[in-house]
Amino acid sequence: MAIKVKFKDKNDDFYKKIVELSGEQVALCDQCGTCSGGCPFIEEMDINPSEIMRKVMLGQKEVMDSRTMWICASCFTCTVRCPRELDVSKVSEALRQVKLRTAIDEISIADISKEEAKKLPTIAVVGNFRKFTG
């Protein structure tokens, strides 16, 4: 299916911000879909990782409304398989940081129930807060 792209909508500042934060030249993406094919979280995502790459490439800031970057757990499966050697995990991190750096947390840390607090390992809590709070 052909995809219509209106270049005049490209938000260049957004694209540059993601490139700067991730250190990845997102525009080098070939759209081969390997990242999406291997992603163990794909079932939970509303947009797949290769679509995220394309939207970033085109400077479409609406990509920030997607849940995908919050589902990504930085497992690096996409990263090690990308034929263009792009670190897709870093692009996800950059997208998360764009929101977290405005001091808006993705989760409420007070929501951990007493029952869960009793059993959760420290590593889970520290890791979760690193990814979901700014």
Added chain:
Amino acid sequence: MKIPYFPGCTLKTTAKNFEISAIASAKKIGIDFIELDRWNCCGVVSSLTSDDLMKHLAPVRNFLRVQEMNKQGIVENENRMVTLCSMCYNTLSLSNKRMKENADDLQKVNDFMHREEENYKGDVDVVHFLSILDEYGFDKLAQKVTKPLKDLKVASYYGCTLLRPKSVGIDDTEDPKILENFVKALGADAIDWDAKSRCCGSYHTVNNVDIVYRLVQGIVDDAKKNGADAIITSCPLCAFNLDVRQSEIKDKNPDYQTLPIYYFTQLMGLALEIDKQDLGLEFNKIEPEKLLKKLNLLS
């Protein structure tokens, strides 16, 4: 051999069984873990943005402690720092790599930590215990085994952080062998399976546990399909998800067949016949002794 040892927070709390079984097993083959006398959280999970240097302070502080241990003669010329937890290994290694490869970043971090006695010189190496065992030699380890784990079929679960990204992976990202070689050295059977490096859902266990249930069930089902009796891991977060979350799947679905989860060092301790109390089996959630007793590996 004396080697500086970084435990990590979770090995002092929910993963005590990992630490005590590893220390006792290492001692059996002549490796003394010397715990850093002052250490801080490794800063898990590694920050992946190009700036955000503050997130790398935690790892670098720990490297300073290794420098100090050498200076004080607590260890002799040992710039390696051994870790047990895969996630600590990954986080520390990624930060270390960045500091070694980027002099400007190292300078900024050192300047910020002006209260520390020394600058980090960039010459500490983070190593995982499995790599130490590989270097020691699995043949040699096999000779030390006094109770071969005969007929125990083990699924070696690598998870993510031991293997990825490539720059810090301890083995091939797609076809790792190190844990299987370890399992064979203990006299057990290493099964081949697909899910060995599939993510367990990681920190989603805090606020989105359904993802973890789905992934854990997929991993355990694959292990069962390939004939495993048990799964081993080197990550306290994978262990929590595979062990505690798997037992919750069982709670909701009584017909579900669980597989016991062990830290690789618990099986090592068993094969080397360390004291039973050092196996720390009481910390394992899914009943760990029944299988071992059935195979006459535990009395």
Added chain:
Amino acid sequence: MDAEIKMLKVHLAGELFEVPEGSTIMMAFEYAGFQLKRGVGCREGYCGACATVYREKGDYKLQGGLACQTVVTDGMTIAQIPFVPAEKPIYDLTQLSPDVSTFTELFPSVFRCVSCNTCTKACPQDIQVMDYIQAIIRGDIARAADLSFDCIRCGLCAMRCPAEIVQYNNATLARRLYGHYLAKKSPELEKRIIEIEDGKYDKQINDLNEMGKEELSKIYFNREIKIS
């Protein structure tokens, strides 16, 4: 009149004043005519009420200290802080466990620590704040209690923390947990409490209460002092 007192120029709450050399920050405020109603307490460095931030002339560092203990320098810029807003959950000490899970439940923000050590640098009591926070994260409550023992809860750590942790409330909980669950119990103390409750010392207390000042001071100065 002593005409030799040197005067220093300091900026207090945005205005320039001249105050005598040797003044503490608190004395400088009062010399300049401010009436301190909040952010002032014992004036002896014990209560922690007078946390202050300042910069010294020509120094890039934003420093913190107690207004009653910090002596002003020429060109100093000072802001007095009435108090530091802090998260303070309500808990029943007898219903907790002395381990990391209590902090996961009551103070989850502690796990946001990035080990930057800014808290330790900010502490006017020279406490290893980062180290006690790290001890809490790894569940070593006894170490956290020990390291934080000198805390006077001034709040400067919490104000500087980039992870927005309220260090001193965590430390207070650690010390309470230590005292309630972990500290070695003293059988002598427990025995004495029973004696007191049974009224063994009631007569002596009543006798003291009924004594006049003269008699009281006589027995006070003649008391036996045992040095063990």
